[in-house]
Amino acid sequence: xxxxxxxxNKLTKQFIKWRGLSSPRHPFEKKIFTAxxxxxxxVRRGEIFGLLGPNGAGKTTLTKMMCTLIxxxxxxxxxxxxxxxxxxxxxxxxxxLVSSEERSFYWRLTGxxxxxxxxxxxxxxxxxxxxxIPEVLDQVGITEAANRRFQEYSTGMKQxxxxxxxxxxxxxxxxxxEPTKGLDPLATKHIHDFIRxxxxxxxxxxxxxxxxxxxxxxxxxxxxIMYDGEMKAHGxxxxxxxxxxxxxxxxxxxSESTVEH
Amino acid sequence: xxxxxxAFLKKDFLMExxxxxxxxxxxxxxxxxxxxxxxxxxxxxxxxSVQRSISEYGGDYFSFVLIGIAFxxxxxxxxGSFSNNIRAEQxxxxxxxxxxxxTRLPTIVLSSSQWSFAFTSIRVGAYLLLGGLFFGVSFxxxxxxxxxxxxxxxxxxxxxxxxxxxxxxxxxKKGDPIAWAISTSSTLLGxxxxxxxxxxxxxxxxxxxxxxxxxxxxIRLSLLQGQGFSQVGGDLGALVIxxxxxxxxxxxxxxxxxxxxxxxxxxxxx
Numbered sequence: 001x002x003x004x005x006x007x008x009n010k011l012t013k014q015f016i017k018w019r020g021l022s023s024p025r026h027p028f029e030k031k032i033f034t035a036x037x038x039x040x041x042x043v044r045r046g047e048i049f050g051l052l053g054p055n056g057a058g059k060t061t062l063t064k065m066m067c068t069l070i071x072x073x074x075x076x077x078x079x080x081x082x083x084x085x086x087x088x089x090x091x092x093x094x095x096x097l098v099s100s101e102e103r104s105f106y107w108r109l110t111g112x113x114x115x116x117x118x119x120x121x122x123x124x125x126x127x128x129x130x131x132x133i134p135e136v137l138d139q140v141g142i143t144e145a146a147n148r149r150f151q152e153y154s155t156g157m158k159q160x161x162x163x164x165x166x167x168x169x170x171x172x173x174x175x176x177x178e179p180t181k182g183l184d185p186l187a188t189k190h191i192h193d194f195i196r197x198x199x200x201x202x203x204x205x206x207x208x209x210x211x212x213x214x215x216x217x218x219x220x221x222x223x224x225i226m227y228d229g230e231m232k233a234h235g236x237x238x239x240x241x242x243x244x245x246x247x248x249x250x251x252x253x254x255s256e257s258t259v260e261h
Numbered sequence: 262x263x264x265x266x267x268a269f270l271k272k273d274f275l276m277e278x279x280x281x282x283x284x285x286x287x288x289x290x291x292x293x294x295x296x297x298x299x300x301x302x303x304x305x306x307x308x309x310s311v312q313r314s315i316s317e318y319g320g321d322y323f324s325f326v327l328i329g330i331a332f333x334x335x336x337x338x339x340x341g342s343f344s345n346n347i348r349a350e351q352x353x354x355x356x357x358x359x360x361x362x363x364t365r366l367p368t369i370v371l372s373s374s375q376w377s378f379a380f381t382s383i384r385v386g387a388y389l390l391l392g393g394l395f396f397g398v399s400f401x402x403x404x405x406x407x408x409x410x411x412x413x414x415x416x417x418x419x420x421x422x423x424x425x426x427x428x429x430x431x432x433x434k435k436g437d438p439i440a441w442a443i444s445t446s447s448t449l450l451g452x453x454x455x456x457x458x459x460x461x462x463x464x465x466x467x468x469x470x471x472x473x474x475x476x477x478x479x480i481r482l483s484l485l486q487g488q489g490f491s492q493v494g495g496d497l498g499a500l501v502i503x504x505x506x507x508x509x510x511x512x513x514x515x516x517x518x519x520x521x522x523x524x525x526x527x528x529x530x531x
Binding site: 013015016035061064067068069070071073089090092093095096097101103104105106107108109113116117118120121122123125126165 | 264265267268269271272275276279280353354355357358359360361362363364365520523524525526528529
């Protein structure tokens with residue numbers, strides 16, 4: 001479909017673990033763990049797609065795969081029209097990854113110095129970065145903290161700087177891995193508003209991995225429910241849940257899957 | 262083209278000077294190291310056997326060892342900086358943020374070591390300056406160009422080994438035996454603190470397997486004896502051959518290691 005910016009076809013990731021020295025009699029015996037199994041999804045341009053699942057469902061592995069950080073074992077995917085494996089540099093130029101990982105910045109540098117560094121890595125010229133950095137700092141509302149060291153930021157400010165970094169190159173797709181983890185309700189609301197008003201409203205596509213049902217329900221246009229590495233269901237929230245709440249529907253799916261196993 | 266490497270250089274410089282005390286302390290340690298070896302030189306320097314064994318380099322032990330310890334820094338940084346910097350980025354958590362940008366991993370690895378090399382050059386300069394200004398080492402007849410050529414080749418040769426070491430870290434994360442084995446053997450056999458001529462014959466033969474042996478010989482002869490390309494050409498040639506063999510091998514191993522780490526999903530693990 002022309003309007004599709006994320007498309008996966010039976011995307012699978014298996015991790016192989018050798019027993020090694022933990023089992024001296026069978027060191028070469030391997031154990032295969034399937035983190036993501038045959039996932040098919042399509043996300044349209046300008047859509048907020050929520051990837052919902054409990055801890056260990058495979059959300060982060062799937063997100064990292066789509067950001068080129070992990071190679072798929074089988075299946076295929078296109079991101080912004082580029083092949084995930086063969087055109088990695090073009091995929092990376094089209095995306096931003098915003099995670100809850102506050103360790104992804106240099107704590108001894110200021111917010112501005114961090115952004116200057118990551119702007120260079122994104123291939124943004126010095127002149128453009130000098131214009132762009134104040135813009136994105138303003139967009140996320142931390143202009144006044146720009147010259148403070150990252151280590152002095154609150155959790156909410158750290159998360160906002162993560163958003164600012166994502167905005168630097170104005171990419172087409174934003175992958176967000178639990179972007180509100182550890183935030184208070186007010187800071188969470190700011191992030192939700194930001195996603196809707198500054199990203200989706202500007203035609204950006206957002207792929208949001210979360211285990212917060214309310215977050216998926218309130219922010220996302222469509223959701224996919226992942227459990228045990230498989231996509232159990234996906235679609236618009238209203239269509240999926242019918243007369244139930246998303247929480248009831250989610251728990252039903254998890255219960256059914258647990259019984260199957 | 263230089264935007265990304267320069268951004269790494271600036272970032273690492275800012276990080277380094279953010280720890281001001283440590284920054285100053287490193288220069289203080291150079292001073293004390295030079296003083297220490299000056300007195301060792303005073304003790305040993307008069308002994309005829311010592312003067313005989315380093316007569317090729319002018320016979321002054323302090324000058325001999327000053328060059329050895331100064332340029333051994335390049336061995337340490339070439340061998341260790343690639344793997345140390347990758348591991349540091351893995352541990353502080355910034356590697357993944359870099360890898361998701363449109364910047365190739367080799368650019369990240371090479372650029373993240375620039376500051377280490379730049380800072381080492383400053384440190385080596387400090388060693389030589391201190392030795393020349395305050396401790397009577399004479400660089401009057403030094404031939405700078407052959408010494409610089411030897412230095413560049415030395416950096417390439419050591420870096421090839423360092424890239425292999427970084428590949429190891431990429432997969433096994435810690436406990437790299439390559440850097441340890443080469444660093445220890447090079448210090449023992451490469452003529453840092455004493456000339457290789459005092460070693461038993463079989464160890465002298467073994468010492469020629471390490472690039473530091475050729476590097477230190479060429480640099481000492483150029484800086485202390487004013488010898489030119491024709492005299493140190495053999496050592497420079499050995500360094501070229503060494504680099505020509507190890508550099509492509511190291512890049513192949515590194516490529517394999519990156520692919521393996523991406524397949525295992527362990528790029529950012531530590």
